[in-house]
Amino acid sequence: MSRVVIYERFGGPDRLLLRHIAEPHPGPGEARVRVTAIGLNPMDWMISSTPALAAAFGVAVPSGFAHDFAGVIDEVTDTSLGYAVGDRVFGSVSSRAAADHLIVDRSDTVYRTPDGIPDDVASTLTVAGLTASAALSAIGVSSSDTILIGGAAGGVGVFAVQLAKLGGATVIGTAASTTARFLRELGAEPIGYGPDLANRIAAMAGAHVTAATDLFGTETVHAALRLGVPSSRISAIAAGTALPTGVSATGAQDADPHAMDTITDAVLAGQLHVPIAEEFPLARIQDAVIAQAARHTHGKIVVTI
Numbered sequence: 450m451s452r453v454v455i456y457e458r459f460g461g462p463d464r465l466l467l468r469h470i471a472e473p474h475p476g477p478g479e480a481r482v483r484v485t486a487i488g489l490n491p492m493d494w495m496i497s498s499t500p501a502l503a504a505a506f507g508v509a510v511p512s513g514f515a516h517d518f519a520g521v522i523d524e525v526t527d528t529s530l531g532y533a534v535g536d537r538v539f540g541s542v543s544s545r546a547a548a549d550h551l552i553v554d555r556s557d558t559v560y561r562t563p564d565g566i567p568d569d570v571a572s573t574l575t576v577a578g579l580t581a582s583a584a585l586s587a588i589g590v591s592s593s594d595t596i597l598i599g600g601a602a603g604g605v606g607v608f609a610v611q612l613a614k615l616g617g618a619t620v621i622g623t624a625a626s627t628t629a630r631f632l633r634e635l636g637a638e639p640i641g642y643g644p645d646l647a648n649r650i651a652a653m654a655g656a657h658v659t660a661a662t663d664l665f666g667t668e669t670v671h672a673a674l675r676l677g678v679p680s681s682r683i684s685a686i687a688a689g690t691a692l693p694t695g696v697s698a699t700g701a702q703d704a705d706p707h708a709m710d711t712i713t714d715a716v717l718a719g720q721l722h723v724p725i726a727e728e729f730p731l732a733r734i735q736d737a738v739i740a741q742a743a744r745h746t747h748g749k750i751v752v753t754i
């Protein structure tokens with residue numbers, strides 16, 4: 450038997466059910482992953498709770514749950530995918546990662562897990578890492594920049610802050626006042642999100658913001674424009690509304706083809722640390738989603754098997 454998380458009706462975390470099913474087996478052109486870790490993202494529970502968003506992602510009920518995974522190839526029927534039993538892999542699939550066994554094919558995003566990166570960390574890299582990379586690439590961050598990052602302590606933020614620092618930039622990140630220490634340890638100068646953001650940044654000693662990326666709505670977009678940052682140097686990943694002309698809407702799909710190599714190299718070199726805020730067993734998937742959906746995660750939440 451094999452466990453799989455499904456939901457039959459759209460709604461909150463209580464709709465997520467752990468089902469026992471017959472073990473799936475790969476067909477031609479497929480391989481099976483024994484999943485060991487699932488990195489949660491807001492899109493997981495946004496899709497399972499929002500029919501219109503689910504439709505946009507081609508998801509209909511009943512559906513599996515979650516996207517990012519890590520694990521080990523444990524069954525292959527042919528070698529056309531290039532995997533062998535025992536290969537460690539991680540990546541992202543469409544709304545079905547939360548399961549003991551996962552069937553993958555060429556259409557899925559699957560990377561080999563480098564030795565030295567544990568599975569819980571590997572399971573966090575794909576959506577958040579690629580999205581952070583794309584958000585920075587869209588605005589061309591360099592060592593002469595001071596970048597303002599909105600929502601800097603979240604799943605995408607922890608990658609964006611560290612990748613921007615690796616590029617030599619000075620980073621100012623928005624977060625709650627209670628998150629200031631976490632952001633400083635990550636390498637960013639913290640500033641509270643909320644009213645009067647632009648004026649408060651303007652009052653920071655030596656802060657001359659030259660680029661910005663908004664990982665949580667549009668507050669940072671508008672603050673950056675008020676600070677005189679050109680729209681071509683502002684990106685956003687979660688605007689949920691029309692952006693001012695010239696501001697780039699970006700996402701994981703826009704990442705450079707080599708972005709994951711940059712991310713894994715940085716992790717291996719000890720230059721990029723993924724804070725894992727909390728780990729939950731698969732049987733506690735509802736609790737994991739409740740924690741993630743509170744929107745105050747510092748880093749990533751991982752479900753382990």
Ligand SMILES: NC(=O)c1ccc[n+]([C@@H]2O[C@H](COP(=O)([O-])OP(=O)(O)OC[C@H]3O[C@@H](n4cnc5c(N)ncnc54)[C@H](OP(=O)(O)O)[C@@H]3O)[C@@H](O)[C@H]2O)c1
Binds near residue numbers: 623624664687
């Ligand atoms: N376009 C894409 O491809 C793509 C990919 C990934 C994610 N996204 C979207 O991007 C957003 C961020 O994703 P994520 O994984 O980073 O989310 P997340 O981990 O849930 O973000 C949590 C963080 O948001 C911060 N936060 C809470 N309220 C805030 C506010 N009003 N202003 C600024 N920050 C606030 C929290 O900081 P405090 O704890 O300090 O309050 C916390 O650290 C989500 O909406 C997600 O759906 C888009």
